[in-house]
Amino acid sequence: MTFVQKYLAWGAGVLALLIALVFALPGGKVRGFDASGFGNLPILEGGRIKPLDSLARNSLLVIHGSQGFRHEGRSVGPDEWILDLLFRPQVADTQRIFIINDTEVQSLIDDKGKKLGRDNYSFADLGPRLEEIQKQASTAQPIAPQKRTRFQSAIVNLFDRVYLYYKLRNTLQLAGSPGLGWEIQSLGTADANLRHQDLIQLAQFRILPPLAGESPDAWQSVGQALSAASKGGPLHPALPPLARLNAAYVTDDAAGFNAALAEMDGVVSTLKPGALAKASRELVFNRAQPFYVGLSIYFMAFLALCISWLWKPDLLRPTAYALLCAGAIVHTLGLAARIILQGRPPVTNLYSSAVFVGWGAVILGLIVERMYRKGFGTAVAAAAGFASLIVAQNLGTEGDTMEMMRAVLDSNFWLATHVVTITIGYAGTFLAGAIAIAYALRKHLATQVDVETDRALADMAYGIICFSLFFSFVGTVLGGIWADQSWGRFWGWDPKENGALLIVLWNAIILHARMAGYVRERGIMMMAIFGNIITACSWFGVNMLGVGLHSYGFMDQAFYALTAFIASQLVLMGICYAPARFWVEKPHGKA
Amino acid sequence: MIKTIAARVWAFFRSFQLTIVLLALLMCLVVLCTLAQVEMGTQGAVNAYMRSFVVWHQFSGLPFPLPMFPGGALVGLLLTLNLIAKTLDIKLSWGKAGMWLVHFGLVVLFAGEFVAGMMQVDTNMSIEVGQTVNFVQSYKNTELALIDVTDPTWDEVYSVPDTLLARGGSIAVPGTPITLKVKRYFPNAELSNRAEGTPPSMATAGIGPSVSVVEQPLVSADNEMNQASAFVEPVAAGHSYGVWLVSVGLGAPQSFIHEGHNYVLSMRLRRQYLPYAFTLKQFRHDVYPGTDIPKNFSSLVQITNPSRHESREALIYMNQPLRYEGKTFYQASFGKNDTLSVLSVVENPGWLLPYVSCVLVAIGLLAHFAIVLRRSLKRRQDKKEG
Numbered sequence: 001m002t003f004v005q006k007y008l009a010w011g012a013g014v015l016a017l018l019i020a021l022v023f024a025l026p027g028g029k030v031r032g033f034d035a036s037g038f039g040n041l042p043i044l045e046g047g048r049i050k051p052l053d054s055l056a057r058n059s060l061l062v063i064h065g066s067q068g069f070r071h072e073g074r075s076v077g078p079d080e081w082i083l084d085l086l087f088r089p090q091v092a093d094t095q096r097i098f099i100i101n102d103t104e105v106q107s108l109i110d111d112k113g114k115k116l117g118r119d120n121y122s123f124a125d126l127g128p129r130l131e132e133i134q135k136q137a138s139t140a141q142p143i144a145p146q147k148r149t150r151f152q153s154a155i156v157n158l159f160d161r162v163y164l165y166y167k168l169r170n171t172l173q174l175a176g177s178p179g180l181g182w183e184i185q186s187l188g189t190a191d192a193n194l195r196h197q198d199l200i201q202l203a204q205f206r207i208l209p210p211l212a213g214e215s216p217d218a219w220q221s222v223g224q225a226l227s228a229a230s231k232g233g234p235l236h237p238a239l240p241p242l243a244r245l246n247a248a249y250v251t252d253d254a255a256g257f258n259a260a261l262a263e264m265d266g267v268v269s270t271l272k273p274g275a276l277a278k279a280s281r282e283l284v285f286n287r288a289q290p291f292y293v294g295l296s297i298y299f300m301a302f303l304a305l306c307i308s309w310l311w312k313p314d315l316l317r318p319t320a321y322a323l324l325c326a327g328a329i330v331h332t333l334g335l336a337a338r339i340i341l342q343g344r345p346p347v348t349n350l351y352s353s354a355v356f357v358g359w360g361a362v363i364l365g366l367i368v369e370r371m372y373r374k375g376f377g378t379a380v381a382a383a384a385g386f387a388s389l390i391v392a393q394n395l396g397t398e399g400d401t402m403e404m405m406r407a408v409l410d411s412n413f414w415l416a417t418h419v420v421t422i423t424i425g426y427a428g429t430f431l432a433g434a435i436a437i438a439y440a441l442r443k444h445l446a447t448q449v450d451v452e453t454d455r456a457l458a459d460m461a462y463g464i465i466c467f468s469l470f471f472s473f474v475g476t477v478l479g480g481i482w483a484d485q486s487w488g489r490f491w492g493w494d495p496k497e498n499g500a501l502l503i504v505l506w507n508a509i510i511l512h513a514r515m516a517g518y519v520r521e522r523g524i525m526m527m528a529i530f531g532n533i534i535t536a537c538s539w540f541g542v543n544m545l546g547v548g549l550h551s552y553g554f555m556d557q558a559f560y561a562l563t564a565f566i567a568s569q570l571v572l573m574g575i576c577y578a579p580a581r582f583w584v585e586k587p588h589g590k591a
Numbered sequence: 592m593i594k595t596i597a598a599r600v601w602a603f604f605r606s607f608q609l610t611i612v613l614l615a616l617l618m619c620l621v622v623l624c625t626l627a628q629v630e631m632g633t634q635g636a637v638n639a640y641m642r643s644f645v646v647w648h649q650f651s652g653l654p655f656p657l658p659m660f661p662g663g664a665l666v667g668l669l670l671t672l673n674l675i676a677k678t679l680d681i682k683l684s685w686g687k688a689g690m691w692l693v694h695f696g697l698v699v700l701f702a703g704e705f706v707a708g709m710m711q712v713d714t715n716m717s718i719e720v721g722q723t724v725n726f727v728q729s730y731k732n733t734e735l736a737l738i739d740v741t742d743p744t745w746d747e748v749y750s751v752p753d754t755l756l757a758r759g760g761s762i763a764v765p766g767t768p769i770t771l772k773v774k775r776y777f778p779n780a781e782l783s784n785r786a787e788g789t790p791p792s793m794a795t796a797g798i799g800p801s802v803s804v805v806e807q808p809l810v811s812a813d814n815e816m817n818q819a820s821a822f823v824e825p826v827a828a829g830h831s832y833g834v835w836l837v838s839v840g841l842g843a844p845q846s847f848i849h850e851g852h853n854y855v856l857s858m859r860l861r862r863q864y865l866p867y868a869f870t871l872k873q874f875r876h877d878v879y880p881g882t883d884i885p886k887n888f889s890s891l892v893q894i895t896n897p898s899r900h901e902s903r904e905a906l907i908y909m910n911q912p913l914r915y916e917g918k919t920f921y922q923a924s925f926g927k928n929d930t931l932s933v934l935s936v937v938e939n940p941g942w943l944l945p946y947v948s949c950v951l952v953a954i955g956l957l958a959h960f961a962i963v964l965r966r967s968l969k970r971r972q973d974k975k976e977g
Contacts, residue, residue, distance in 0.1 A: 047879025047886075206881055217880035407885040407909045414910070466963075470956050477700075477949040486910045488921045488937035489711070490945040491704060493637045498625045502618055509614045516607030542625065 005315045013322030016297045020330045024288035030080045032254030037261050039079035042268060042279035044219035045205035047404040051279035053286055054400065055205055056082035059168060061397045063161045064097040071095045085168050087249045089175040096120035098161060102154035108132060123165060133159055170202040172222050172246065179250060180222065180243040187230045196230065199223025208238045209272035238267045282341050290334025291355055295389035297327035302382035305375055320378050321369060327385060328362050335359055342402045345416035347423050349403065350543070351395040358388030360427025361434070364464065372456050380434035408486055418478040422500055425472030426535050429503055432464040433532035436525040440576035458521045461528050462514065469507035476500040499538025506534050522576065529573045533566050605676035613670045620663050635811030642708045664708070671701045689959025696951030699944055706941030714863060715923065716934045718871040725868035727936045729861040733819040733839055737764055738855040752861060753819050769849065772824040774834055779807040779817035782840045793822045796833030797845040804836065819858060867896035867916065872904065874932040876925055888922050890932040907934060
């Protein structure tokens with residue numbers, strides 16, 4: 001590698017980091033309105049204080065499936081969307097953000113004989129059929145999720161999205177009313193109390209910080225504050241600026257809006273010092289989207305490496321490595337940011353386990369690459385990092401990924417020990433599987449037999465399997481000890497425990513079979529690929545059974561993805577087993 | 592001849608084939624047990640697959656079940672023997688010290704699971720705020736209690752376990768002059784108000800005559816309960832007190848008087864009385880602000896133990912159980928608008944074994960990997976030099 005090549009390679013890595021940094025910078029104003037400043041307002045939702053921006057992003061993810069959409073020829077971001085939804089529902093209602101795939105649900109909504117197929121609907125489109133949607137959903141809701149039909153799942157899913165939208169729409173003002181200012185003026189008039197009750201009931205979040213002298217958790221919703229004021233109490237100091245924000249946005253007065261926002265920020269920081277700063281830290285994290293950026297960089301790294309096998313290997317292999325390092329840095333920073341924001345160890349739910357599995361695989365891959373320098377470490381690390389972050393992105397569409405921990409999980413000690421060790425075990429098993437896949441494909445694609453590379457790959461896989469056995473065993477036993485501490489038994493054959501045990505058993509079988517000489521290079525590789533299936537099943541499969549103490553979340557969509565993954569791994573095992581054109585059985589010593 | 596057989600047995604038990612076959616069988620069992628939990632409930636599936644020597648399956652056409660698969664107990668036992676044989680077989684050298692520790696730790700772990708399977712007793716204790724409770728009760732097993740409530744300050748409890756009731760016949764209740772004649776026993780039954788015109792009940796006394804009893808198949812899922820019910824006839828000194836219906840599903844107390852003693856008949860979850868009592872002083876159920884996501888459950892109990900002259904407070908909360916007199920009390924559930932706390936109570940004499948095992952195996956694995964790493968580094972070094 002020449003000097004220039006080296007600089008070019010690392011230059012690519014630095015460039016990737018710079019691009020990542022650009023994401024974290026604040027965007028411009030929307031039509032002169034400081035929408036991002038509005039998104040920075042702290043609120044209490046789901047038991048924690050977060051910026052309104054987080055709620056907007058997560059709600060849009062739940063409702064629309066992504067964090068932005070196109071409307072009337074331009075793209076609308078989460079902060080602008082939530083502003084419209086909160087203050088100008090008549091505008092938000094025409095935005096077609098409800099994606100409906102199920103044709104039976106579609107036929108329920110529109111009876112005009114329109115051609116059915118995946119389509120977007122606005123809240124206004126759904127309006128006339130809301131009662132029917134609610135009626136159908138309420139018959140389906142009592143049925144256990146895994147026993148619902150496709151239609152029932154789809155209608156419940158649609159209802160949940162519509163209901164979330166409806167609640168947001170009526171959190172700061174009742175949709176259709178003249179606005180918050182009018183509501184403050186008409187305190188004490190007839191019907192006002194009824195409207196306050198509606199506001200209290202429908203509030204999705206609480207935006208008014210606790211007053212001096214109240215409990216630090218006593219955030220109020222607009223309805224609660226209005227109701228308190230109508231009973232003779234003082235008006236919450238944040239209500240007037242909020243009303244001005246509302247009025248200015250509706251009348252398209254950008255300067256007035258920004259001034260009211262500054263006033264609102266002032267009130268918030270007097271009442272709850274630190275909340276604004278906490279919210280803006282999370283806002284930067286949201287904007288930076290480190291895992292999305294990371295997965296893009298991993299993809300570039302993988303691409304560079306693939307090309308390096310055909311063209312300019314001396315330049316592209318180090319470039320791929322540099323990109324992988326850049327991706328790992330972004331990924332690590334994202335992970336660290338989550339740990340700091342949440343005050344929790346890295347793995348707290350399925351989403352963060354996917355992020356962490358990817359991170360573990362990438363770091364292990366980097367180490368392997370440092371040791372062997374054949375490009376395979378980079379390839380499998382980039383592929384594993386990319387794949388697991390894709391999985392994470394898909395898992396993250398179900399709402400807030402930094403949700404509060406249920407009482408039984410509320411233990412940083414066990415989350416840091418058991419959960420982290422077992423997730424490292426998953427990461428290792430997947431990485432070994434990925435190396436085995438690389439081995440299998442190489443066997444068929446490489447133009448010449450290279451015993452030494454095969455041997456190196458087998459060594460890598462073996463080393464990583466040992467590593468995974470250690471972590472998955474220790475993690476499983478630690479899990480048993482946690483269970484003994486919280487449920488009173490060390491081992492209860494609960495599905496999740498069984499899943500972890502399967503990984504331990506499988507890795508143990510691989511090592512024993514190798515030690516006894518029953519399998520050699522190819523056999524170990526096939527077994528390592530099968531390890532992917534076992535890990536995926538124990539990671540996600542058990543959540544689909546919906547039984548046991550560990551089933552905190554049920555996912556139906558993921559079932560098809562899991563089935564497809566298993567099928568693909570079986571095919572790869574077949575590929576690994578099939579003798580290639582260049583396959584020659586080499587004489588082996590005892591491995 | 593004997594020597595060769597012994598050698599063969601030895602060779603069989605220390606072979607790697609056996610290890611791998613057994614591990615593979617265990618994997619299959621774990622998968623089957625997990626899948627079976629959807630239908631059978633966790634406890635049912637564990638009993639059928641893991642805590643049995645053979646997994647039986649009842650085919651619909653056959654009158655008897657067929658053995659389908661070796662059960663967890665059998666596989667576990669063989670694996671333990673295999674493990675012991677292998678452990679003995681590992682060469683006694685420092686290089687193998689790590690593996691020695693690992694495999695010895697696994698033996699301890701298996702022993703722990705055996706002890707748990709054989710000897711662990713799971714019960715629970717439900718206390719309302721302010722109430723004092725001096726017993727734990729079973730989750731599923733029932734008993735017929737005959738309670739002498741003559742003395743208002745002291746209840747004398749005589750109980751007949753459901754297993755004895757199931758055998759039927761006459762049961763003399765020790766300590767009392769009463770003999771219970773079991774007319775019929777239902778392991779699970781559905782009770783309902785007896786409609787006009789239906790055949791008369793077997794019961795002649797108490798609430799029984801107005802209740803109709805329909806036998807139901809046994810259930811094993813975790814959230815279902817068998818309603819054990821029976822028709823019993825208390826007889827004392829040749830005098831019958833009528834046939835009574837007793838059931839877990841009946842709430843109202845039923846009693847009769849014999850020679851000045853007032854006896855209450857009650858079918859209930861099996862109780863074990865303790866030489867100490869717990870009083871629930873406070874129960875907390877905290878949620879995250881603005882949500883109903885539980886943040887914390889805790890029970891503050893007063894332990895009163897006359898035999899130890901002890902009276903102290905203890906706080907039982909999530910991930911922080913109370914270990915007391917061989918039993919461990921965990922915060923498990925709650926009810927009645929947060930005024931009732933349910934503690935699950937576990938008695939497992941082998942609870943320490945997994946902890947010991949964990950330490951042994953972790954040290955063993957670390958030692959082994961350190962040894963291997965050192966060896967491979969040395970090999971690399973040699974390669975470089977040579």
